[in-house]
Amino acid sequence: MNKSILFVFLFIQTMMTAQLTERILSSEKWQFKNTKEQDWLSAKIPGTVHLDLMENKVIPDPFKDENEKKVQWIENEDWEYKTTFKVSAKELKHNHIDLIFNGLDTFSEIYLNGKLLKKTDNMFRKWNVPVKEFLKEGDNELKITFKSAVNEGKELAKKVPFTMPESPRSFVRKAQYQFGWDWGPRLVTAGIWKDIQLESWNFAKIETVKYHQNFSNEVLDFNFEIEINAQEAGDYRLNINQLNKTVSLKKGMNTIRVPYDMSGFKLWQPNGWGEANLHDFKIKLLKNKTALDQKNIKVGFRTVELVQEKDTAGKSFYFKVNGKPLYAKGTNWIPADSFSPRITKEKYRKLIKDMKEANMNMVRVWGGGIYEDDEFYKACDENGILVWQDFMFAGSFYPADEAFLNNVKEEVKDQVNRLQNHPSIALWCGNNEVDEAIVNWGYQKQFKYSKNDSLQVWKDYKKLFHDVIPNALQQNLTPEKNIYWPSSPSIGWGHKESLTEGDSHYWGVWWGEQPFEIYNEKVGRFMSEYGFQGMPSLEATKSMFSGAPDLNLQNPTVKAHEKHGRGWEIINEYIKRDYQLPTDFVQYNYISQLLQASGMRIAVEAHRRAKPYNMGTLYWQLNDCWPVVSWSSIDYLGNWKALQYQMKRSFEQQVILTDENDGNLNFYAINDGIKNFADANLEIKAVNFDGKVLKEVKAYSKEKSLESILKFDPIEIKNVITESEKNRTFLQLTLKDKEGKIIVINTHFFVKPKDLQLTKPNIKIKRISQDEIEISTDVLAKDVYLIGDIHFSDNFFDLLPHTSKKIKLSKPLKNIEVMSLWDTLQK
Ligand code: BMA
Helix, strand or coil: CCHHHHHHHHHHHHHHCCCCEEEEHHHCCEEEEECCCCCCEEECCCCCHHHHHHHCCCCCCCCCCCHHHHCHHHHHCCEEEEEEEEECHHHHCCCEEEEEECCEECEEEEEECCEEEEEEEECCCCEEEECHHHCCCEEEEEEEEEECHHHHHHHHHCCCCCCCCCCCHHHCECCHHHEEECCEEECCCCEECCCEEEEEECCEEEEEEEEEEEEECCEEEEEEEEEEEECCCEEEEEEECCEEEEEEECCEEEEEEEECCCCCCCEECCCCCCCECCEEEEEEEEECCEEEEEEEEEECECCEEEECCECCCCECCEEEECCEEECEEEEEECCCCCCHHHCCHHHHHHHHHHHHHCCCCEEEECCCCCCCCHHHHHHHHHHCCEEEEECCCECCCCCCCHHHHHHHHHHHHHHHHHHCCCCCEEEEECCECHHHHHHHCCHHHHCCCCHHHHHHHHHHHHHHHHHHHHHHHHHHCCHHHCCEECCECCCCCCCHHHHCCCCEECCCCCCCCCCHHHHHCCCCCCEEECCCCECCCHHHHHCCCCCCCCCCCCCHHHHHCECCCCHHHHHHHHHHHHCCCCCCHHHHHHHHHHHHHHHHHHHHHHHHHCCCCCCEEEECCCCCCCCCEECCCECCCCCECHHHHHHHHHCCCEEEEEEEECCEEEEEEEECCCCCECCCEEEEEEEECCCCEEEEEEECCCCCCECCEEEEEEEEHHHCCCHHHCCCEEEEEEEECCCCCEEEEEEEECCCHHHCCCCCCCCEEEEEECCEEEEECCCCEEEEEEECCCCECCCCEEECCCCEEEEEECCCCCCCEEECHHHHCCC
């Protein structure tokens, strides 16, 4: 062949293979085994060893019966996974070939064709291993071994001269909830929990894309920061949508800033304030005319500030979004499965849609779980749900030796680079309840620490959460996104300052067994946790059984699906305070859900009435990781518990709330939206349970415009109803705007549910279509519960006397059973 033809041929061939190619190795045939055994079994990647053992029928489903106990041996074993994949001669022609491990859980060794390439020790890191020199044409064997994280953790714990609480969990950089929680089983797993890619490339590739957005007077100065790894210096081209730019790169890492004109952009708004507008960008890297690499990102333009200003009470704590104070409403998120790799995109999307539908605008990703999957954040971006992102440390002390700190530094870098472009992420928080654990949980005494040990723990805490993590954030995050808060809560609930500054977890209800009404007093600046347990739906309860369900509170399976030591006792105690304790299982399930919902309603209403002193309320917790009695508002199967329906009502953008004080009724109209209401006025009717209007009064306010909160002059209760009517009457509150249009309606009851003098309602259900019904009643039907394995557009609601309501069904259902509070009363 003529030399120049040969050159042209080689050039064309290189250009043909120039584009970065990515192969997902997870789809190859994988096998796994216990290192002690001979036989290999089939495995699914991404996954966990528990899922593979289940799939191969080696273990029963740990979510069923009392099987959790039967699978505990797994955490003490070592495991190996292997696959064989083919590499073509063409692929091998690439100058660079990398294996990228997006998630290995946790203590692994990676072998390619028998050669040890890497040891890993952090589930939350991404490992990039250059492998060109170890690959061969044809079959290649990739083997990954996993050591027992429990055993490894025990070894690491020996290096600390005192007993650490929650050892060995806090020594291993692994999802902490796997070690068991008060809502989760202990399933300490291992495996390849995220995809593995084989990436082949030439010349250069894009490592990261970040963006900077700075607003001054609503003018946006926007530019990209692109990190390119060039293995050959020279001129390259960058295409960003319509923009073309030549860049000359040096060999190695290059950081390029590219200004981009974004005039005419639309703001990203949180749920309730408008559209969560996202703008698409395709960032292409080219050499001559050949595309080398491409990254696609969605950008949401918004500003977020955390405002903390000294005031007479303490210090404010609220988010300003796009320049306006935002009242944060939402919840806490835990991993949606004990085996997180099996959480589907649909499950993420549904749970986040459920938050949006329930009028939430913020979710806290709790620090005992995982940095969530990209799908989670994408769905939050699209639905206008802001994210309070904890780093993954929870409820313990953590070591701070050099190896641990370096490991965390890299973890922060990987996660921040993966996540920072999501407009939904509002704040990065160091940990969940680690400060609180050190200061308030008495471990130092329990484990007989010397003064020096205690000092060391505090020094280590400071190093990790006040130095290493914020520094790593600063190095990797674009400055306008860098909002860091070391610990949630900032001050434990036993201290009065927890209610005057920072964020607060109030656990006097449940843990302190105080009555729900205490929520009216214990209002902090930003309530990031508070909660109460309720049973999951009947369907989720039935799913606890492998065979025919035995719905009985004494059944060991039912008992095993409550992980809080005193859970049942606490629920029963609180039921007795407010309801009658049912003996029937279905009624118990229903009442436990009502109890949870009414308790949380008291909390949320107290928080909202205290606006703007309080500027956020995130109840504990949205979801479950298995079928369990817990604080969640949505159970493991995705069913809305009474709490989720209640939160939807309680989080309405405009609400009219009341409280009773010294024989007076106070009224608060609250508006969290951006629209103001002029001349808001309030009509109050006292109505008995048969529907008779006993009295009508108007409430007055000095101010008229409902911008944020409007307090009305108090009304003496005795001017509205007599003492003896209190158990047979409710107030109907109607807030109207100046045109007389209804802004919102609410009700107020005077006595506890158990003291209500209810009469039997005649509830009728009329079919409107396959997926719609109309439900009506004669007298007050309190807490109507529609029973069925489907989603009802509303449930656990009060049906006022002589009213009806249309309800959508998620799918047709033949028999709809219905229950109301009256059915649970002893007659
Ligand atoms: C909070 C959380 C969790 C726990 C919950 C209920 O403090 O941070 O650790 O599950 O309490 O007890």
